Amino acid sequence: MTNSYQMFPSVVIAVEQLTPLIKRFTFKRQDGEKFPAFTGGSHIIVKMNDQFSNAYSLMSNAADLSTYQVCVRKDEEGRGGSIFMHDHCLENFKLEISSPKNLFELAQTGEKHILIAGGIGITPFLPQMDELAARGVNYELHYAFRSPEHAALLDELQQGVHAEHVHTYVDSTGTYLDLNALISSQPKDTHVYVCGPKPMIDAVIDTCKRHRYRDENIHWEQFASSSLENAESFTVVLAKSNQRIEVMADQTILQAIESLNIDVECLCREGVCGTCETAIVQGEAEHFDQYLSDEEKASQQSMMICVSRAKGKEITLDL
Numbered sequence: 001m002t003n004s005y006q007m008f009p010s011v012v013i014a015v016e017q018l019t020p021l022i023k024r025f026t027f028k029r030q031d032g033e034k035f036p037a038f039t040g041g042s043h044i045i046v047k048m049n050d051q052f053s054n055a056y057s058l059m060s061n062a063a064d065l066s067t068y069q070v071c072v073r074k075d076e077e078g079r080g081g082s083i084f085m086h087d088h089c090l091e092n093f094k095l096e097i098s099s100p101k102n103l104f105e106l107a108q109t110g111e112k113h114i115l116i117a118g119g120i121g122i123t124p125f126l127p128q129m130d131e132l133a134a135r136g137v138n139y140e141l142h143y144a145f146r147s148p149e150h151a152a153l154l155d156e157l158q159q160g161v162h163a164e165h166v167h168t169y170v171d172s173t174g175t176y177l178d179l180n181a182l183i184s185s186q187p188k189d190t191h192v193y194v195c196g197p198k199p200m201i202d203a204v205i206d207t208c209k210r211h212r213y214r215d216e217n218i219h220w221e222q223f224a225s226s227s228l229e230n231a232e233s234f235t236v237v238l239a240k241s242n243q244r245i246e247v248m249a250d251q252t253i254l255q256a257i258e259s260l261n262i263d264v265e266c267l268c269r270e271g272v273c274g275t276c277e278t279a280i281v282q283g284e285a286e287h288f289d290q291y292l293s294d295e296e297k298a299s300q301q302s303m304m305i306c307v308s309r310a311k312g313k314e315i316t317l318d319l
């Protein structure tokens with residue numbers, strides 16, 4: 001297991017309540033130095049304390065590295081990190097911010113780029129739009145949200161430099177995004193990017209495939225793990241210590257291992273950072289992470305034990 005992130009002691013310098021559930025946090029490094037450069041679509045790990053660390057997309061201007069900014073949606077059903085951010089990470093709160101990593105990069109080629117955001121999924125698209133505008137290529141943002149009071153950054157988007165590229169869809173007023181019409185009417189070699197709730201991601205991928213988009217032209221990102229939906233229990237065998245551990249339906253492998261006081265290195269706990277990557281000795285995994293490529297997932301050499309599960313009743317890991 002490796003942790004390829006560099007961590008920077010940092011401090012919260014601003015907190016803004018953007019919607020009833022979404023806050024924007026601005027961080028700077030405690031040593032006053034700049035944060036590392038990043039490209040649109042990058043995420044960072046925000047380590048609040050020994051208990052909570054979450055991955056968030058960077059939404060700040062990539063040209064200004066004196067601060068980083070992220071938006072956090074308070075998730076009462078989540079693992080507690082977003083609640084901690086909302087309730088405890090006030091101005092002057094000290095935490096650790098990781099170096100950035102990009103698993104949701106813009107393609108370097110393509111006639112047109114369609115960015116589709118649902119709710120809090122808007123955040124990675126802000127620096128991406130800056131990048132696309134700087135390249136001088138054709139791009140559109142399609143932003144769907146529940147109601148105007150739940151739309152983070154709506155005024156900034158509608159009045160900012162990307163305004164003429166922004167299209168909005170508001171559930172409460174009955175304006176819905178017609179994915180079929182949008183995706184079927186694009187020029188050849190258009191790239192489509194989606195970030196938002198899983199049903200939206202699935203619908204975009206499905207629509208793109210029906211309209212014969214190539215896999216490499218479809219890009220998606222979702223941090224919140226869906227691995228416990230309809231999950232079943234299974235057994236993990238730890239090859240090095242020859243222990244057998246039952247992983248319950250409502251548990252991750254990581255939680256099951258930690259409940260036995262076995263220490264495993266992990267950072268994000270949502271399949272993003274790669275820290276908990278573990279080699280598979282026998283059996284196959286059902287992968288739910290964002291970290292491994294499709295080829296790596298198919299090879300069944302390793303898995304992210306914070307979100308991925310066994311395919312079948314048993315899996316043996318190199319632990």
Ligand code: FES
Binds near residue numbers: 267268270
């Ligand atoms: S802890 Fe980050 S991928 Fe598992």
